[in-house]
Amino acid sequence: MKEKLVLIGNGMAGIRTIEEIIKLEPNRFEITVFGEEPQPNYNRILLSSVLQGDAGVNDIILNDYKWYEENQIQLYTGDPVVSVDSKSQIVKSANGIHQSYDHLIFATGSNAFMLPLPGADKEGVIAFRNIKDCETMIETAKKYKRAVVIGGGLLGLEAARGLLNLKMEVEVIHLQDFLMERQLDRTAAKMLQEELENQGMRFHLNKQTEKLLGGKRVEGLLFKDGTKLETDLVVMAVGIKPNIQLAQKTGLEIGRAIQVNDKLETSQPNVYAVGECAEHRGVVYGLVAPLYEQGKVLAAHICEQSKEQTSQTPGYKGSVVYTQLKVAGVDVFSAGNFIDTENTKSIRVHDEFDRIYKKVVIQDNRILGCVLFGDTSDSPRILSMLRSKEDISKLNKVAILPSEQMGAEKESAVASMLDSETICGCNGVSKGDIVSAINELGLKTVREVTQCTNAARSCGGCKPQVQELIELTTGEEANVAKEPMCTCTHYSHEEVVANIRELGLTFIHEVMNVLNWKSKDGCSKCRPALNYYLGLIDPLNYEDDSHSRFVNERLHANIQNDGTFSVVPRMYGGVTDSAQLRKIADVADRFNVPLLKVTGGQRIDLLGINKEDLPKVWKELDMRSGYAYGKTLRTVKTCVGENFCRFGTQDSIGLGILIEKKYEGLNTPHKVKMAVSACPRNCAESGIKDVGIVGVEGAWEIYVAGNGGVDLRKGDLLCKVQTSEEVINTISAFLQYYREQAKYLERTSHWVERVGLDSIKKVVLEDHEERVALIERMDIALSTYQDPWEELVNSEEKKEKLFKTNLVNLNS
Numbered sequence: 001m002k003e004k005l006v007l008i009g010n011g012m013a014g015i016r017t018i019e020e021i022i023k024l025e026p027n028r029f030e031i032t033v034f035g036e037e038p039q040p041n042y043n044r045i046l047l048s049s050v051l052q053g054d055a056g057v058n059d060i061i062l063n064d065y066k067w068y069e070e071n072q073i074q075l076y077t078g079d080p081v082v083s084v085d086s087k088s089q090i091v092k093s094a095n096g097i098h099q100s101y102d103h104l105i106f107a108t109g110s111n112a113f114m115l116p117l118p119g120a121d122k123e124g125v126i127a128f129r130n131i132k133d134c135e136t137m138i139e140t141a142k143k144y145k146r147a148v149v150i151g152g153g154l155l156g157l158e159a160a161r162g163l164l165n166l167k168m169e170v171e172v173i174h175l176q177d178f179l180m181e182r183q184l185d186r187t188a189a190k191m192l193q194e195e196l197e198n199q200g201m202r203f204h205l206n207k208q209t210e211k212l213l214g215g216k217r218v219e220g221l222l223f224k225d226g227t228k229l230e231t232d233l234v235v236m237a238v239g240i241k242p243n244i245q246l247a248q249k250t251g252l253e254i255g256r257a258i259q260v261n262d263k264l265e266t267s268q269p270n271v272y273a274v275g276e277c278a279e280h281r282g283v284v285y286g287l288v289a290p291l292y293e294q295g296k297v298l299a300a301h302i303c304e305q306s307k308e309q310t311s312q313t314p315g316y317k318g319s320v321v322y323t324q325l326k327v328a329g330v331d332v333f334s335a336g337n338f339i340d341t342e343n344t345k346s347i348r349v350h351d352e353f354d355r356i357y358k359k360v361v362i363q364d365n366r367i368l369g370c371v372l373f374g375d376t377s378d379s380p381r382i383l384s385m386l387r388s389k390e391d392i393s394k395l396n397k398v399a400i401l402p403s404e405q406m407g408a409e410k411e412s413a414v415a416s417m418l419d420s421e422t423i424c425g426c427n428g429v430s431k432g433d434i435v436s437a438i439n440e441l442g443l444k445t446v447r448e449v450t451q452c453t454n455a456a457r458s459c460g461g462c463k464p465q466v467q468e469l470i471e472l473t474t475g476e477e478a479n480v481a482k483e484p485m486c487t488c489t490h491y492s493h494e495e496v497v498a499n500i501r502e503l504g505l506t507f508i509h510e511v512m513n514v515l516n517w518k519s520k521d522g523c524s525k526c527r528p529a530l531n532y533y534l535g536l537i538d539p540l541n542y543e544d545d546s547h548s549r550f551v552n553e554r555l556h557a558n559i560q561n562d563g564t565f566s567v568v569p570r571m572y573g574g575v576t577d578s579a580q581l582r583k584i585a586d587v588a589d590r591f592n593v594p595l596l597k598v599t600g601g602q603r604i605d606l607l608g609i610n611k612e613d614l615p616k617v618w619k620e621l622d623m624r625s626g627y628a629y630g631k632t633l634r635t636v637k638t639c640v641g642e643n644f645c646r647f648g649t650q651d652s653i654g655l656g657i658l659i660e661k662k663y664e665g666l667n668t669p670h671k672v673k674m675a676v677s678a679c680p681r682n683c684a685e686s687g688i689k690d691v692g693i694v695g696v697e698g699a700w701e702i703y704v705a706g707n708g709g710v711d712l713r714k715g716d717l718l719c720k721v722q723t724s725e726e727v728i729n730t731i732s733a734f735l736q737y738y739r740e741q742a743k744y745l746e747r748t749s750h751w752v753e754r755v756g757l758d759s760i761k762k763v764v765l766e767d768h769e770e771r772v773a774l775i776e777r778m779d780i781a782l783s784t785y786q787d788p789w790e791e792l793v794n795s796e797e798k799k800e801k802l803f804k805t806n807l808v809n810l811n812s
């Protein structure tokens with residue numbers, strides 16, 4: 001006879017526990033599930049996506065009726081359990097079902113907390129917790145215009161974004177003086193507020209609602225300070241309260257929720273609790289990651305018990321939680337304890353130009369928590385250090401929060417992650433788990449990876465990383481719907497480019513309007529990408545939008561960690577002369593330049609220059625910009641070559657200078673570095689450059705897609721040619737093809753790995769017509785080049801705009 005297992009609550013934690021049990025013991029239990037809601041188990045997290053218009057109700061079903069049938073689970077939906085007789089081990093449902101049990105799991109979740117305000121029972125006052133609430137909001141938006149969300153936490157802001165998408169005017173009422181105070185500090189909250197205001201939300205902070213006004217239907221709010229606000233809909237998002245009435249009636253021990261030990265056992269034998277209705281070591285969790293961890297432990301414990309073994313399960317020890325806001329155009333991440341105290345120290349990066357803020361709080365050489373805004377790419381690494389309580393005393397502090405300005409290559413966070421690091425936080429799936437599944441089971445799609453590992457099955461925030469892992473592991477492009485360019489749009493990079501071409505779109509806001517961008521002004525990911533693509537497609541007519549460029553590119557200098565700038569003038573082929581050196585020395589003296597440094601690209605960097613001095617420095621230098629800051633050609637490093645070196649067989653300096661003069665200022669998807677060495681001894685390191693030329697007897701070998709950064713990669717031999725002219729033509733064809741085919745911010749190394757060298761050779765070397773066309777398009781692009789320093793020095797208006805006003809907000 002099978003043991004009887006009854007689950008009360010058909011939600012995310014309860015059903016995940018059942019899935020884990022079935023994995024361990026597919027046939028041991030006769031399982032019965034009671035659910036109060038009328039649907040099968042669905043992904044509550046994605047209600048935000050349903051409201052924001054990114055998914056339909058059917059898309060968020062996690063386990064359909066067929067799954068229950070296939071696993072022989074008796075499911076009663078729309079039928080809550082109303083009493084439990086724990087003596088005779090029987091539960092009774094509202095519809096009168098009596099079901100006996102050997103094991104009983106409470107997974108009754110939470111209810112939305114409704115403020116007990118006068119008028120809270122009026123029509124048009126709702127919560128945001130289930131499918132019904134979501135449908136009510138969608139219906140309301142068809143008839144009414146104004147909405148108020150009470151509560152500026154995760155749920156409130158996701159609801160507000162959804163209501164904006166439904167074309168309502170949205171006001172958010174928040175009790176505290178900054179948003180998401182449970183997840184963010186004041187600085188990050190202020191940046192978030194500005195971003196959301198840009199998107200169209202209006203905020204009322206420090207406001208306490210006293211009463212809801214209106215007749216049968218809500219018409220407004222009255223606040224404690226006497227002010228009023230009119231509205232047609234009120235959504236309360238002020239927290240949750242565990243659903244414990246039934247447990248209370250059953251006589252289970254209750255604190256803030258049902259009290260459980262490390263095995264998720266309640267105070268009564270064979271009765272367990274899991275999910276938001278459970279309190280473990282004084283903590284009640286409200287996010288799925290810890291609830292799924294609980295479910296796994298509980299499943300193992302119940303299965304071991306059924307075998308009448310002594311329990312081997314180490315037990316649930318509590319979780320480090322993290323949160324991410326699911327709102328288009330906003331990247332926010334928060335984990336652990338991020339509040340500064342007298343015992344903590346913190347590392348901070350605050351880039352007001354690009355609206356990036358990162359804070360990592362440290363105590364006794366361990367990371368306690370972090371807040372990331374604007375760029376959350378460091379989150380897996382920091383979370384991993386936080387969870388493992390890694391001793392960071394030996395780490396260079398810069399390594400904890402590396403930034404591009406500090407020399408780090410950050411384009412593939414996934415590639416540089418350790419196997420033990422977590423890719424999917426919701427489901428606790430590591431990079432190693434996913435890579436093993438891909439290799440062992442031959443998985444090719446994100447959906448397959450989800451089915452086998454559960455990664456990407458909850459909030460979906462890790463889908464891009466899973467996709468990238470498939471591509472990195474198999475060397476093939478993952479067979480999934482293309483990943484959107486950013487959270488502002490459904491369209492992938494490729495689709496946006498195709499639309500710009502097909503519809504003849506010519507400026508950034510036009511692209512956003514025509515392609516139904518979700519946020520009015522885009523974000524720091526899509527704006528620079530659109531600016532690049534528009535310039536690529538119509539180089540002669542497109543007017544570059546400097547406000548859609550990253551700060552260094554906008555100011556034509558590299559910002560340093562103390563807020564000063566570095567200036568690197570162009571030195572073609574790494575060659576200089578005494579006049580240039582004298583000029584540089586004079587400028588260094590006149591402007592008290594604290595550091596002069598020879599760079600890896602063979603030029604001289606003047607570091608520590610104040611922003612207001614930049615135009616004067618450029619003027620006095622009277623040299624061209626070295627573009628040490630741009631997504632463009634950086635340097636062409638050269639070796640001494642035949643003129644002086646005993647081994648030299650070719651004029652590397654001459655060719656290097658020719659190349660650098662030809663391609664300077666060219667806009668590319670990411671930075672491009674080149675080198676020319678005059679013999680295979682390769683003193684200019686041609687093997688680790690985007691384009692590297694090596695002289696061999698009477699010929700030049702051209703290598704591409706090398707990289708000397710974090711993702712060290714040896715270049716691939718593209719071809720061998722005889723003359724400098726052929727070198728130039730081949731570089732033109734290759735670089736133009738890269739410009740047209742790569743995604744913005746994709747280095748040549750990643751692009752070549754993604755599309756394959758052979759396919760590039762076919763176009764760039766073998767298809768004569770296409771090669772000629774690429775070279776022509778390259779020449780057109782190059783014809784528009786103007787040195788930016790010279791342009792700025794000679795234009796008062798440009799100087800005024802860039803250096804005197806504070807036009808620094810990418811989103812402004």
Ligand SMILES: Cc1cc2nc3c(=O)[nH]c(=O)nc-3n(C[C@H](O)[C@H](O)[C@H](O)COP(=O)(O)OP(=O)(O)OC[C@H]3O[C@@H](n4cnc5c(N)ncnc54)[C@H](O)[C@@H]3O)c2cc1C
Nearest residue numbers: 009011012013036044045080081108109275276286287288
């Ligand atoms: C809009 C929204 C967005 C969210 N986004 C995120 C996110 O991005 N990341 C994240 O980690 N978390 C998110 N959450 C929270 C997450 O959804 C919850 O933590 C999770 O659903 C809790 O799972 P649970 O099974 O404990 O409870 P629930 O999912 O609430 O399931 C409990 C179920 O039990 C049923 N029930 C209650 N009493 C009875 C009874 N007596 N008999 C039968 N059935 C009963 C309820 O009707 C319910 O269906 C979000 C929540 C919402 C509402």
Ligand SMILES: NC(=O)c1ccc[n+]([C@@H]2O[C@H](COP(=O)([O-])OP(=O)(O)OC[C@H]3O[C@@H](n4cnc5c(N)ncnc54)[C@H](O)[C@@H]3O)[C@@H](O)[C@H]2O)c1
Nearest residue numbers: 151152153154155156173174175237238239286324325326
């Ligand atoms: N992206 C995510 O991870 C995500 C998204 C949505 C919901 N959730 C989860 O769902 C649950 C509910 O979310 P939530 O945002 O309601 O809970 P919350 O407790 O995190 O936030 C509630 C917010 O409402 C504010 N508030 C409280 N009383 C108020 C009042 N009278 N007037 C105005 N503001 C008031 C609080 O200051 C707080 O910031 C949480 O467990 C949350 O973690 C998570």
Ligand code: SF4
Nearest residue numbers: 639645648679682683
């Ligand atoms: S690469 Fe060859 S030619 Fe150039 S400096 Fe080195 S040894 Fe001399």
Ligand code: FES
Nearest residue numbers: 424426458459460
């Ligand atoms: S991080 Fe939420 S589904 Fe993977």
